[in-house]
Amino acid sequence: MDTVDAAEPLVIFIFGVTGDLTRKKLMPALFSLYLNERLSEFRIVGFARREWSQEHFRDQVREMIANVGGASEEQRNRFVQSVVYLQSTFEDPAGYEKLREHAAGFPNRIYYLSTPPGAYEEVIRSLGEHGLARSDTGYVRIIVEKPFGRDLASAQSLNSLLQSCFDESQIYRIDHYxxxxxxxxxxxxxxxxxxxxxxxxxxxxxxxxxxxxxxxxxxxxxxxxxxxxxxxxxxxxxxxxxxxxxxxxxxxxxxxxxxxxxxxxxxxxxxxxxxxxxxxxxxxxxxxxxxxxxxxxxxxxxxxxxxxxxxxxxxxxxxxxxxxxxxxxxxxxxxxxxxxxxxxxxxxxxxxxxxxxxxxxxxxxxxxxxxxxxxxxxxxxxxxxxxxxxxxxxxxxxxxxxxxxxxxxxxxxxxxxxxxxxxxxxxxxxxxxxxxxxxxxxxxxxxxxxxxxxxxxxxxxxxxxxxxxxxxxxxxxxxxxxxxxx
Ligand SMILES: NC(=O)c1ccc[n+]([C@@H]2O[C@H](COP(=O)([O-])OP(=O)(O)OC[C@H]3O[C@@H](n4cnc5c(N)ncnc54)[C@H](OP(=O)(O)O)[C@@H]3O)[C@@H](O)[C@H]2O)c1
The missing domain is CATH 3.30.360.10 (Dihydrodipicolinate Reductase; domain 2)
Structure with a gap:
């Protein structure tokens, strides 16, 4: 069985956590990984703009995973206790400082950009500028949603920004097909x-x-x-x-x-x-x-x-x-x-x-x-x-x-x-x-x-x-x- 023991503890930051993709796909997928023992020492930090309290966010997460079958109430509770809401705009530097606090104690980090495509550059640049694109203690990886550019020039510019902050080996451009x-x-x-x-x-x-x-x-x-x-x-x-x-x-x-x-x-x-x-x-x-x-x-x-x-x-x-x-x-x-x-x-x-x-x-x-x-x-x-x-x-x-x-x-x-x-x-x-x-x-x-x-x-x-x-x-x-x- 593939395991990720070496890769934990892990914190996953979802940028755009209040959006449609997180609700329909990402949170259910993470919960399934948890149920299948592919995630054990982890935290999920949701980053978005809405003024949601922690309690409200956790209620929302409970709803997002409601259709994933085969889970006990205790497993649902434990998963929901592992999610945290980080309220900020992508443009506010304070948001990235809060992010650093949430990452403390977790050597490994994955950033998931589930944001409108127009926000990718802001988030990538900010992660780079705040020194959050690298870690001395573990890995840092970034997953970028589609669309990746809207033509050749914009794809090239996004690639060069990404590569100025991250190594190619850290970059995961998703095509869910x-x-x-x-x-x-x-x-x-x-x-x-x-x-x-x-x-x-x-x-x-x-x-x-x-x-x-x-x-x-x-x-x-x-x-x-x-x-x-x-x-x-x-x-x-x-x-x-x-x-x-x-x-x-x-x-x-x-x-x-x-x-x-x-x-x-x-x-x-x-x-x-x-x-x-x-x-x-x-x-x-x-x-x-x-x-x-x-x-x-x-x-x-x-x-x-x-x-x-x-x-x-x-x-x-x-x-x-x-x-x-x-x-x-x-x-x-x-x-x-x-x-x-x-x-x-x-x-x-x-x-x-x-x-x-x-x-x-x-x-x-x-x-x-x-x-x-x-x-x-x-x-x-x-x-x-x-x-x-x-x-x-x-x-x-x-x-x-x-x-x-x-x-x-x-x-x-x-x-x-x-x-x-x-x-x-x-x-x-x-x-x-x-x-x-x-x-x-x-x-x-x-x-x-x-x-x-x-x-x-x-x-x-x-x-x-x-x-x-x-x-x-x-x-x-x-x-x-x-x-x-x-
Ligand atoms: N939905 C799908 O089925 C699907 C499928 C394939 C690919 N994708 C791709 O996945 C990405 C996300 O899609 P989505 O449908 O989930 O988008 P969405 O529903 O529009 O959600 C966008 C998210 O980004 C947040 N956001 C936007 N601007 C922000 C800002 N300035 N500061 C902080 N947060 C901000 C929103 O927060 P607030 O709402 O709190 O403001 C929300 O959480 C897109 O690139 C899309 O192309 C989506």
Whole structure:
């Protein structure tokens, strides 16, 4: 069992502790780590602006962990007794002096920046200026939430500020997709089995689809989303990370830098044709009013906080090529969107047809073999193969070979944030994004954003609850290639 004994006692500072992410993800993840005996000598200090008393904060924490099952009342009480509220603004130097007092007696420190992105720089600079970025007695690490920059220049400036206060080894840029079990299992699938790697290349693979679909709209975050859009919010980070893990070469070993070296090579090998000819290879669109899960929902342009003439895309699809011997000529098509028919994240590898087709009536196409890796919901892996329908005739039907995490290992798959927090406590940053990966992906995405900034006029629309805009079909219009059903 992995332990973090050497890393304790530990104090975790959450900047932005009264926010949504702490409530939904961070506090439940920390409580689960505590229940699983991954945290014993620890304190959690929540830093935020609201005038909350300690009692009120602890009541709030009790609510935040209410849905984590399998805990006794005593365990809940002990966890809640370990949290402390530090009321201050990020701009007030006194807040950092109070922070120092809270850190006393704890050789190891983790700072979690769960703040609005506009506050990252203030907090990082202040930690540096107050001498809180280093410790002589233990480790100091900083976890930075997404978004990491909104273009190449802002990502570079954030990286250089971070690196002026912390060493790269202390910096953990989170992309919670990498904490998902199935994403890690993709590496196990590829490199822990002998049968996949030989066919994982342009001789056998026709194309690869990566889908990150949401059925939710922008909700109350219209203001934030207006400045982001699907390309920034989903493609530059999560979807590119999935692409890198799907396409990377086998690393020399499983050390963090060996894996991250291979991932960054994939992003650097992206063929510039996609951003040189964005109108051929990239599609963007916005959702209009429609029906999702049986309820009528508004279109993007009438959501709260959204400019009625907004040009922010809620859907983006890209056709990418990799300049490498392994992948030359194989399209990787990526798509993401809000208000699609359902929530689903999936990587699917579509194999070439066999060279001859003897089965079935003349002209009837065989289905391609598809290996699909479902990241959410119902994490698992399915391989579609063609099978003979029992009977006297020779008729073919695709069937699937399924592996579902839930049925193979039981339902207790750890939450992504839990795994990633634990890795940060152990000092393992394999599943965090390195500065060069982030800058390489921004450098590519920036060129598409630059092109869009020269365009005017309304964006194509797709009905909420649909599979996305018709325009995206063209990205896969070759032969029998089709998008998988969302
Ligand atoms: N929410 C999610 O599901 C989600 C998912 C992925 C990534 N993220 C990222 O995680 C980060 C946090 O998101 P969130 O949704 O939790 O944000 P949020 O709900 O807006 O919370 C922001 C937090 O920052 C505090 N804060 C803001 N300005 C401050 C200041 N000047 N001084 C002191 N405290 C200040 C707020 O304190 P008060 O409220 O007390 O003023 C609050 O605790 C963001 O970078 C976001 O992009 C969020």
């Amino acid at each position: 990498l904490g998902k079990e199935t994403v890690q299992n993709l590496m196990m699938l590829r490199f822990g089995n002998g049968i996949f790697e030989p066919v994982w290349n342009n001789r056998y693979v026709d194309h690869v689809q990566i889908t990150v679909a949401e059925n939710a709209g922008v909700g109350t975050r219209g203001n934030y989303y207006e400045r982001a859009g699907a390309l920034r919010d989903m493609i530059q980070n999560h979807t590119f990370q999935l692409l890198a893990i799907t396409a990377m070469e086998p690393p020399n070993d499983t050390s963090p830098d060996s894996i991250r070296d291979e991932k960054v090579k994939i992003i650097r090998s992206l063929d510039p044709v996609t951003h040189r000819e964005p109108d051929r290879h990239v599609v963007r669109a916005q959702y209009s009013a429609g029906v999702v899960d049986g309820s009528e929902v508004a279109g993007y342009l009438t959501e709260d906080g959204v400019d009625p003439e907004s040009q922010t895309e809620t859907y983006a699809a890209l056709r990418l090529y990799l300049d490498s011997w392994r992948w030359a000529g194989v399209p990787f098509v990526l798509r993401t969107g809000k208000r699609l028919s359902r929530k689903a994240t999936e990587i699917s590898v579509h194999f070439k047809h066999p060279p001859l087709h003897f089965f079935g009536p003349a002209g009837s196409p065989l289905q391609r073999n598809v290996l699909s890796i479902r990241i959410q919901p119902q994490e698992g892996i399915t391989l579609n193969v063609n099978a003979k329908i029992p009977g006297y005739a020779t008729a073919v039907r695709p069937v699937s070979m399924d592996f579902a995490y839930g049925s193979a290992f039981g339902p207790a798959v750890p939450e992504a944030y839990e795994r990633l927090l634990f890795d940060a406590m152990k000092g393992d940053n394999t599943l965090y994004t390195r500065n060069d990966e982030i800058e390489a992906s921004w450098s590519f995405i920036n060129r598409i954003l630059d092109h869009w900034s020269t365009q005017d006029g309304p964006l194509p629309q797709y009905a909420a609850g649909s599979a996305g805009p018709d325009e995206a079909r063209g990205l896969l219009a070759d032969g029998d290639r089709r998008w998988r059903r969302v």
